Amino acid sequence: MAVTLDNKLVVAISSRALFNFEEENALFESGEAKAYMELQLQRLDLPARPGIAFSLIKKLLAFNEPDAQRVEVVILSRNDPVSGMRIFRSGLANEIKLQRGVFTQGRPPFRYLKPLGAHLFLSANAEDVREALAAGFPAARVLTESVLAGSNYPHEVRIAFDGDAVLFSDEAERVYQDQGLDAFQQHESSKAAMPLPEGPFKPLLAALHRLQQAGTPQMRIRTALVTARSAPAHERAIRTLMQWDIHVDEAMFLGGLPKGEFLKEFEPDFFFDDQTGHVNHAARHVPSGHVASGISNASP
Missing domain, CATH: 3.40.50.1000 (HAD superfamily/HAD-like)
Incomplete structure (x- = not known):
C-alpha cells in the first residue's frame, strides 16, 4: 500500500x-x-x-x-x-x-x-x-519575539483565532476601513443571517474540528474566537460558525479593546491575527503569528 x-x-x-x-x-x-x-x-x-x-x-x-x-x-x-x-x-x-x-x-x-x-x-x-x-x-x-506558551493546560491544545480576514473573509473589514464603524455595524446587522465568506484559516478550523471528534481522551482541543467586533456585529460571526457546523469553545467580542490581556487569561498555545498592531501586542503575552491576508495587509 x-x-x-x-x-x-x-x-x-x-x-x-x-x-x-x-x-x-x-x-x-x-x-x-x-x-x-x-x-x-x-x-x-x-x-x-x-x-x-x-x-x-x-x-x-x-x-x-x-x-x-x-x-x-x-x-x-x-x-x-x-x-x-x-x-x-x-x-x-x-x-x-x-x-x-x-x-x-x-x-x-x-x-x-x-x-x-x-x-x-x-x-x-x-x-x-x-x-x-x-x-x-x-x-x-x-513572531519569534513572542513569549513561550504557558504550562497550565498540559492536556489541551489551545488555539485562538481572530475573525475577519482570518477565519472569515475581509468583506466586513473593508466596509469598516472604507466607511467607518457606524457603517460597519449597520452592514453586519443587516446581513446577520447571511454567513460570512470563508477566510484563509477556515480549513484549519475545520480540520481541528475533525481531529477533536476523532481524538484521544489524553488530549483535547479548545478554541477561541478573539475579535474586535462587538454587539450587534457579533451575531453574524456566531451564525457563520453555526452554518459551518463548527463549534468554538470561547468567543470574545472586545469592541476594540487590546487583545493581549484577554489572551493571557485564555493561555493559548498559539494566536492568529491579521493586524500587526493586535498581533504585536498579543506577542507580549502569548505565542503569536501574523496572517498577512485581507485589506489590512494589501500593498499600498
Missing part, C-alpha cells in the same frame, strides 16, 4: 518556528552562509531549545497513538540538509517525532505545501508566508 498523508492533520513548519535558532539565524542573515552551516555542524549534538510554536506542535502530536496516526508534522525549511540533521536530532532530544522534512538551502519552500496537503504552514519568513497564503494555504509568520 502506498504511503499517504490523507486523513491526517498536516502541519508544515520551519525550523525557526519550532526551535530557537535565533543566534544561528543572525549569522545566516549576515550573509555568512558557510559559517552558519559550520556552526550548525559544530552544534549537531547540542539540542536546540524550544521555539515559539513548540508547545502547539508537541500537543498536536499527542493525538497520535500506536494504532492511529492522526497528525503529521513536516519540517519545511530554507535550511540546508546539513542543518537539517541538527533539526531532526533536536526533535528527538525534545521528544518531538519528526520523520519528514524538505530543506531548500535558501530557496522558497512554500511550493511543497501542495504535495504535502498541508492544513497549516508556520514560518518566521514573511515572504514564504505571503506566498503560501496566496496559494490558498493557512499560513502565519511566527
